[in-house]
Amino acid sequence: MEQIKKNLDKLEQRISVACEKAGRKREDILLVAVTKTASLEQIKAVYDLGYRCFGENRLPHLKESYEFISKFPQGQVQWDMIGHLQRNKVSAILPLVHRIHSVDSLRLAAEIEKTAAKLDKKPDIFLQVNCSAEEQKYGIDPNQAAELAHQISEQFHSLNLVGLMTMAEFTSDTHKITSTFRLAKDLFEKIKSSSFAPSCFGRLSIGMTNDYEIAIAEGATDIRVGSAIFA
Numbered sequence: 001m002e003q004i005k006k007n008l009d010k011l012e013q014r015i016s017v018a019c020e021k022a023g024r025k026r027e028d029i030l031l032v033a034v035t036k037t038a039s040l041e042q043i044k045a046v047y048d049l050g051y052r053c054f055g056e057n058r059l060p061h062l063k064e065s066y067e068f069i070s071k072f073p074q075g076q077v078q079w080d081m082i083g084h085l086q087r088n089k090v091s092a093i094l095p096l097v098h099r100i101h102s103v104d105s106l107r108l109a110a111e112i113e114k115t116a117a118k119l120d121k122k123p124d125i126f127l128q129v130n131c132s133a134e135e136q137k138y139g140i141d142p143n144q145a146a147e148l149a150h151q152i153s154e155q156f157h158s159l160n161l162v163g164l165m166t167m168a169e170f171t172s173d174t175h176k177i178t179s180t181f182r183l184a185k186d187l188f189e190k191i192k193s194s195s196f197a198p199s200c201f202g203r204l205s206i207g208m209t210n211d212y213e214i215a216i217a218e219g220a221t222d223i224r225v226g227s228a229i230f231a
């Protein structure tokens with residue numbers, strides 16, 4: 001578990017430098033620790049270092065980790081669903097999570113709305129937008145994102161539409177990554193300034209291990225980092 005501390009120290013160091021360069025404050029960026037590959041002991045080590053926001057994309061591992069961490073009551077822990085979400089998994093996922101980063105259709109939003117109302121819950125949701133134009137990636141087309149945001153904020157009252165999420169291509173081409181994040185940021189600003197944007201719309205979930213420094217420079221409020229912590 002020494003390694004986890006070392007990894008987090010190094011990560012925090014680099015986040016701080018990126019914030020400084022961008023003229024931003026560390027506390028304005030939420031680090032979502034992505035637990036996909038992490039053991040329960042590793043997750044506990046991150047928790048013990050004071051981190052309270054975790055992200056997962058598979059239901060079994062989410063459930064197991066959620067239950068394990070719930071046993072340590074000091075401080076509120078928040079779990080985020082970060083990956084592709086099938087509609088038939090919504091009712092199992094929703095009781096465990098505060099936020100969902102991967103809403104990319106009206107049908108999925110409708111399913112979350114229905115379940116949230118039943119549970120008397122109001123989850124935060126991000127629209128996942130495919131700003132990198134990679135064929136196989138999930139996410140709504142950037143040209144349709146504002147319309148979907150409009151529909152969701154108008155029709156669904158058990159959802160807090162808090163912002164946009166985008167994944168950049170996994171590449172060492174920083175220009176490519178920057179332009180993907182800029183597209184997301186422009187879209188974010190456009191929706192934020194529209195008449196239909198809910199007052200809670202203010203978050204941009206961009207940046208992973210490969211590109212969180214670029215994401216911070218481009219305006220990320222949430223970075224979702226796994227490998228840099230757990231590998």
Ligand SMILES: *Cc1c(COP(=O)(O)O)cnc(C)c1O
Nearest residue numbers: 034082083208209224225226227
């Ligand atoms: C796995 C994953 C991450 C974290 O990726 P790393 O490269 O391990 O930091 C972030 N977001 C999503 C949607 C993921 O699936």
